[in-house]
Amino acid sequence: MGLVVVDISxxxxxxxTGPDAGVGNGLGDGGExxxxxxxxxxxxxRAILDAAFDATGAxxxxxxLFDVIDAPDGWNEELGYGAKPTGAVNPPVFVVTHAPPExxxxxxxxxxxxxxxxxxxxAKEVAGSKDVYxxxxxxxxxxxxAEGYADVLRLHVAPVVLGGGTRLFPAAPxxxxxxxxxxxxSTPTAQHLHYRVRK
Numbered sequence: 470m471g472l473v474v475v476d477i478s479x480x481x482x483x484x485x486t487g488p489d490a491g492v493g494n495g496l497g498d499g500g501e502x503x504x505x506x507x508x509x510x511x512x513x514x515r516a517i518l519d520a521a522f523d524a525t526g527a528x529x530x531x532x533x534l535f536d537v538i539d540a541p542d543g544w545n546e547e548l549g550y551g552a553k554p555t556g557a558v559n560p561p562v563f564v565v566t567h568a569p570p571e572x573x574x575x576x577x578x579x580x581x582x583x584x585x586x587x588x589x590x591x592a593k594e595v596a597g598s599k600d601v602y603x604x605x606x607x608x609x610x611x612x613x614x615a616e617g618y619a620d621v622l623r624l625h626v627a628p629v630v631l632g633g634g635t636r637l638f639p640a641a642p643x644x645x646x647x648x649x650x651x652x653x654x655s656t657p658t659a660q661h662l663h664y665r666v667r668k
Contacts (some may be wrong), residue, residue: 471526471600472620473589475610477637478503478659479624484634485607495537502629506658507552513656522551525560526599527592531609532566539574561595563588565609585609589618607635615644619666622648626660
């Protein structure tokens with residue numbers, strides 16, 4: 470059985486998007502800086518991205534992120550999960566929502582589930598020996614961590630202060646959990662931090 474990995478890019482001040490994120494502005498105002506390592510990184514950045522893609526057996530995401538990537542200017546034939554062409558072998562995606570859409574632009578690889586527990590259970594079943602990657606947004610990443618489903622937290626900390634947007638960690642009191650640093654890779658575009666979640 471693989472691991473449940475929360476993997477997300479974040480600003481130095483803890484935001485996973487800039488302000489005013491939504492359909493047509495997926496990363497929010499100024500949020501493109503969060504993914505500089507994905508699209509303009511060096512060999513070390515690409516190795517991290519490729520390793521994550523190869524290890525992925527299933528993906529979990531929230532409804533807001535799904536709406537962004539399923540919109541007309543979202544994922545396309547040239548760009549999909551892991552910044553790979555959608556023609557590549559792509560894992561199934563479990564979207565946490567109480568209101569599934571009637572249809573999707575990107576086809577039937579998306580499955581809609583009511584909560585994090587169902588998403589993790591179903592994703593692990595199809596992932597087999599590969600890992601389940603929780604890719605965002607911030608709310609679903611925090612829920613999987615807070616509810617104790619995550620085995621690993623991988624943060625890609627971009628050298629930017631966004632000043633607002635979607636928080637990775639809530640401002641209100643929330644459950645605590647301990648982390649153990651496993652690996653750290655520093656590049657000009659991100660600090661890649663790999664933590665084991667202590668249980």
